Amino acid sequence: MQSTTQGSTAEQIVSAVGGPENIISLTHCATRLRFELRDAAGISQPAVESIDGVLGAVPQSGDRYQVVIGGGVQTVYNAIMNLPDMRGAKGALSDADVKAAARAKARGKVAWVDAFFEYLSDSFRPLLGVLLGGSLIIAIAAVLDALGIVPFQGVDRAAEAGATWIFWDAMWRAVLYFLPIMVAYNAAKKLDVDPWLGATIMAALFTPEFMSLTDTAKFPGTTCTTNPTLGTESCVATIFGLPMQLNGYGGQVFVPLMMVAILALVYRFLKKVFPENVQMVFVPFLSMLVMIPLTAFLIGPLGIWLGTGLGAGLAWLNTSAPMVFAIIIPLIYPFLVPLGLHWPLNALMLANIQTLGYDFIQGPMGAWNFACFGATAGVLFLSMRDKDTVMRQTATGALAAGLFGGISEPSLYGIHLRFKRIYPRMLVGCLAGGLTIGILGTLFTSGDVRGVTTGAFAFTSLLTIPVFNPIWIYVVSIAIAFFVAMVLVIISDYRTPEQKAEALAAREQAEADLALATAAPVAATSTATAAAAAPAATATLVATAVVGSPMAGRVVSLDDVEDKVFSSRALGEGVGVVPTAGRVTAPVTGTLVTVPKSGHAFGIKTDDGVEVLVHVGIDTVRLKGEHFDVAVTKGQRVEAGDLLADVNLDGIREAGYDTTTIVVVTNTKAMASVTPITGSDVAPGEPVIEVTR
Template identity: 70%
Template sequence: MASTTAEQIVEKVGGPGNISSLTHCATRLRFELKDAGLVDQSALEKIPGVLGAVPQSGDRYQVVIGGAVASVYADITNLPSVKGAKPAASDADIKAAERAKARGKVAWLDAFFEYLSNSFRPLLGVLLGSSLIIAIAAVLDALHIVPFQGVDRLTAAGATWVFWDSMWRSVLYFLPIMVAYNASKALKVDPWIGASIMAALFTPEFLSLSEAADTVCTTNATLGTDQCVAQIFGLPMQLNGYGGQVFVPLIMVAVLAQLYKLLQKIFPDNLQMVFVPFFCLLIMVPVTGFIIGPISMWLGTGLGAGLAWLNNTVPLLFAVLIPMIYPFLVPLGLHWPLNALMLANISSAATGHQDFIQGPMGTWNFACFGATAGVLVVASRVKDNEVRQTAIGALAAGLLGGISEPSLYGIHLRYKRIYPRMLIGCAVGGLTIGILGWLFGTVKTGAFAFTSLLTIPVFSPMWVYAISIAAAFVTAMLLVIASDYRTAEQKAEFEQAQADLALAEAPAAAAPAAAPAAGGVATLVATRTVGAPVAGTVVPLAEVNDKVFASKALGDGVGIVPSDGHVTAPVAGTLVTVADTGHAFGIKTDDGVEVLVHVGIDTVQMEGKGFQLDVAKDQRVEAGDLLAKVDLEAVKEAGFDTTTIVVVINTLSLKSVQPVAAGDVSLGDTVIDVEV
């Protein structure tokens, strides 16, 4: 039987033989399975360390782990059973195989978003690291310690702090080369070819073209920037600064992939190593410089200008729209195009190298984290340790790293009551940043910042951003605390699980010793029967209106439609569970038979109204002792089924458990025969 987290995951996805390939991203294991129908999703999500399980199109499956994903991935790939199976493939292999299958009406759309995701996802770590470096710089500038924002920065800040700036600008400036590398891998192109083509536009030689004798430059009076056109082979080439541009490598690699595959067909295997890279560079560097580069710049500028127009024309609508759509984009991985636009804004002189999308986006993130904080408070109050631990980890990842996936997959998508409350937090945060931004200036940033507590200083006006994210956080948190994150059914399920757990874990020693027989030697009276805890009409367990009990997942037994409100002990033993609401009792007999009496269905929602307890936990009872009195009419008026269920929890560990009664029974009549 599987014991470690890795072994349990492999088992629940259908075993090692069902895994075609496996890779991972920042928070998720990504499986390509032979048959996704073999996955036991419910059991998978209950594995300690698993935050959620997400089926994808075809036979792809994602298992959300969070920050420990790399170690879990390593554990799985090192399992002997998995090593003997098909080797784990790369993300690119998985996606390429999926595209080849072309399943579903929107397979091309899935492939497009996977391409974007695979191009950016491996860079999240360095983007986060660089955003923290610029956050430190922003704090120093805000405190007037080091003037990072001055025009003559080398003179004002000094060489040391200019060098500090280079540590984060390296990531942003050379981002197109990094994106080209990842995008090439995603499309099964030699990634070094893609990176080399993009790098050609960053060489000193290319940058010096603006100073060539036959290059003509004009100044844009509005932006204060120069636009130069060089003559290359007698043809005009528009020169651009490609630092930080992401649309250029994305489009370039998409074209390169077609050329690369064509060249692989033309040249035999023994010549491909030389001639495929040669012709790729020879063709794609000019194509990128003459066509793809300028077109991509126009595209990025146009999209950015469109959003800027919306932000400038109806800023309140824009400020609310962004945080309201993000909760639906992120779980589907559809937020990457907006992320690309943020990077394009930062790199564009037209926007003053400032992005205006991340401010409103931050209010969604903090509404998400606020909802998680609310869940943490409620889970701590009701002592749901599993959810509490998940919430603590998710909240730490969010507030310190700006990562929302642990909150979304670990909690929010499991408990559907959270989303409406989180959306209200998004709306409040969006309205706040929209109104304050209209009055005091739009919130902007010059860095691609993960919206966490640590990156608040990179936004300006910082106080507007801080107030807005605080409003989103507090609103979502208070709404979740006030209304709970669980439905009535989920509350009842949790209460039942707690009762079952207490009963199952109760030590046999909890029961007092049996009375000594003649001669002073203690004897243990074996439990042979379970009596009716209520008078009424017996119904088969399979017919009760509760799927869990009806499935016999909690043990075999019977249901009784009560005719009287007196509830008595069906066996002699110790009360190891007594629900505060008076609706459930767990009794453990001297010889280890575990019996659960559950009065009514979903009656935990009555919160004890109509129930009068006569016993307490750990109390010794004899068969027939009164446990509680129930107002059956009150239960019916509240809309609940009064059927009382009596089951033997440890049925599987006993020799025999047989329901024997039918029809009407009185208190104490035998309803179940037991053989220990």
């Protein structure tokens, strides 16, 4: 059953974005499908968001479009790519091979800013999985340290814990240490450069040969000095008669980002110079010959200086004004993340860990994340109270992704950005959590390290709490952020009064439609029982060959009906009637199995098992019976043409509702054929559907 649902979701998403022919490329990140479309102008965002399994939709500049799925995005992505129509669709490339299509349309005066942050985002996004995995491995180590099992914080961990600890240490440090090579690969791929070329150039600075240049005994030309403030050693080697500053590049991200940006220029120039038949040899060769020395001599030291300088500036603010720093970080993140502008801060976190041995940004950032999750928890509480199944499912998935994965996008795109009342309440939670860190950090921490710090790049979730220090300040702060945001959302609701009323009416409509669709099988059982008890009566049963129009008016296709439930044929094949008179009559002979109090719909079961639904108007359940004068009751037998209700069409229109009346055969799949008769003006009782058993 699950695979069927996923397949249906995949088909609906592809259809909603214009079909395979409208898709240039499709990739995905941790939570979102990322479409590059030929034309995104005609997409209906509410229609996309109404698809089962979709948490939200985010139009972007140009013809880019994102569909938020949550943690199951990989499964939905695979289902889409496995659709027969997608396999033959031009431009529908795999996630591993797709390259960003050239933007054909200008994106305004700040297009370069948009492109810059896309470059940062796409260089990091594919690494989220291994970064999350590494953060959980170090979280386990932190728990073991807290329990006194392994010396996670020990000065000489090799001596204290032995080979076992060193092996465990290697598992998470592999991600951080070789991160520059991974970033170089992704960045090169983003700029349409051979990604292995970018990775190779960065890897040259990680070879044992390069690292051995710091050995002054082996290389007398190398000189090393110790920084008395930081306690770090800086070495300079003489290469080709020129001084080369030697650095440890493990964990550095500014260096590969800068290197690849320059590599892209060199790479494109060389491809223009050399004929295509010799490019495979000379373009990589000359790119390496130019870029490896350039990176070692200039770009590498410059990147180290940039990262260290930015980190030192923030460290100064954190030390000099810890209260201000602890408040600013959680308050700006809610605005940076939706725009993708948080990646520079993520890069600084990694630079801090490599340079200082710890990071001080992630602690206050945790206040924002847990305020975000707290707001989602408030929405979940209200959706459970109001029996809002769709929002409950959305909030449950978003909260699970947040609390256990530290991923905020499902909450942001699936809920918070759709209901504008949430953000002010969430910001109060951010402020409360940041203020708590600032106060407690000022009172209980001192020296150069203020507030909450961590030695790992950790996604701020429940599972990574042990990596933060002091852990008690962090726990108190994120708890306050979480519960303040949650309580504020619960008290004041996340919807406006109009949105709340609309949601309630939609639920009532769905419940009514479900009751109409499911009541007929029950009636079928009772009809069969009655037939068995009185076999002689079967001779008088009326066979159904056609379904008549319940009203006078113009017959239209369900495709033209402005109700996605009916137009999708989810309730069966049928027609719409645009009425010219308000008299509603029975379209067939049979038993009324459903007559809701609102009087807007009638379900009839014929003697030979045809189940017909007459739905007067669209969303008219919200009128709660106003303008409807019902003449029948549930269980009553009616003949074709009998009066069901008199309806005030003008009153319905003045109330803002569409009067199009839908007639469908709800058990269409049980029939041999159900054929609509559309495109004509009809009187009550004239055929609009042909039925073959």
